[in-house]
Amino acid sequence: MAPYGTSCVLLLLCLGASLAEMVFRCPACTAERQALCPPPTDTCTEIVREPGCGCCPVCARQEGDFCGVYTPRCSGGLRCYPQPDSELPLEQLVQGQGLCGHQMDPEPPNLEPGCPPGEAGWKPSKEPSWLGPKESAVRLHRQEMKAKMKTNKVEEARPTQCQLELDQVLERISRMPFRENRGPLEDLYALHIPNCDRRGQYNLKQCKMSLHGRRGECWCVNAATGRPISVTPVVRGDPNCGQYLGTPEMDSPAQSNTQVPKGWV
Known part of the structure; x- marks a missing residue:
């Protein structure tokens, strides 16, 4: 059985630094x-x-x-x-x-x-x-x-x-x-939940949730890979992703790891 300290370290690695405040046991x-x-x-x-x-x-x-x-x-x-x-x-x-x-x-x-299943969750005696x-x-x-x-x-x-x-x-x-x-x-805001359409593809516009009455930031992605389009802005509003249809980055079907703007989990 792993020492208590080791379990805590593994747990922190699983949840990530941005979620460290949420690591506790019920x-x-x-x-x-x-x-x-x-x-x-x-x-x-x-x-x-x-x-x-x-x-x-x-x-x-x-x-x-x-x-x-x-x-x-x-x-x-x-x-x-x-x-x-x-x-x-x-x-x-x-x-x-x-x-x-x-x-x-x-x-x-x-x-x-x-990260063993249930390590961060509730476990009664x-x-x-x-x-x-x-x-x-x-x-x-x-x-x-x-x-x-x-x-x-x-x-x-x-x-x-x-x-x-x-x-x-x-x-x-x-x-x-x-x-x-x-x-x-x-x-929760630190997490990125992908916005999928009804066919399971990425919606061209991806947004963070609103927080403290302030609208979340939005950006444009490739529908197949979810990769952000480098020439599009990150704005608190509509980045008008339709205007970038036909660009090489928007049309590329190549598979790649999904990324989000720097600083977001």
């Missing part, structure tokens, strides 16, 4: 704390732990339900996604305007090495019987999808680069604990 959910929880008022298809550091059981959101950073979690096998073509996807998640949907990546996202492991639910969903594909002889379309990047960022957010269910928006 208080343990003792039997006394759980005894104070009211039972769910509705008939739930699935029960999960409430968001943040809460210990009480709540109903999981189902496919198509609204969801976000501070709302109850989506049901097993689902993930909270910003709506397609959303200009400000992160702002949608903060405001609880995302939608629960099936995960788009057929394999687990490739996170940084040395004894997991309640009503809380099933997320990994088991996702695995079951994938097995069902594989069996369905074999039966129907239909091959599932491979996720696009934008969809894969989106899944990786949402996985990071899902592992972030938030103090008293209200994490600092500055830490």
